[in-house]
Every structure is written in C-alpha cells, then in structure tokens.
Amino acid sequence: MKKKLIITILLITTAAFLVSCVPGDGSRSASNPAGFFSGIWHGWIAPISLVGELFNNKIRVYEINNTGWWYDLGFYTAIISGFGGLSLFRKKDSDKK
Incomplete structure (x- = not known):
C-alpha cells in the first residue's frame, strides 16, 4: 500500500x-x-x-511568441529524437523469421 501511494504521488508531481x-x-x-x-x-x-x-483552449502545442529559427530547431530536434527514437526499439517483422 505504501509503495502504491509513493508511486501515485510521484506520478501526480511529475504530471x-x-x-x-x-x-x-x-x-x-x-x-x-x-x-x-x-x-x-x-x-x-x-x-x-x-x-x-x-480541455483548455489557452494551451498550445507550439509557442507563438518565439525567437524563430532557434526555437524551431529545438522543438523539432526534441520531436524527432523523442518520437523517432522509439523506432529503434521496435522489432521488424523480418527479424522474427
């Protein structure tokens, strides 16, 4: 019970x-x-x-007030490294044969 409480608190704090x-x-x-x-x-x-x-129309995915190219570089670098990196852990169907 105590372990579940700690995990719940950590998840809420992280969120x-x-x-x-x-x-x-x-x-x-x-x-x-x-x-x-x-x-x-x-x-x-x-x-x-x-x-x-x-749920909240004030929240956006992309910040409108940004520095331009540098913000875009950081944003797209994080998107590609975060979501593109997931493909490294997937197994292809050809690997299973």
Missing part, C-alpha cells in the same frame, strides 16, 4: 511539473520570447500539450 510550463500558458510575450531550450522542452511535452489543448 504537475510537466504541464507547469506548456506553450501558450501566458508566460511568454513579445519582449520575452521562447528560445532554443524552451523549444526543446515544448517538443518533449508535445503529447501532453496536445491532450491539455483538448
């Missing part, structure tokens, strides 16, 4: 941490645009942002 700085939360403005590292973070939490966007 709260992940959604605390989603794109479109109002923390960025034209004078304080999101940069490269924000792009990486937003790319990593893109699936969570997508689900959050269904």
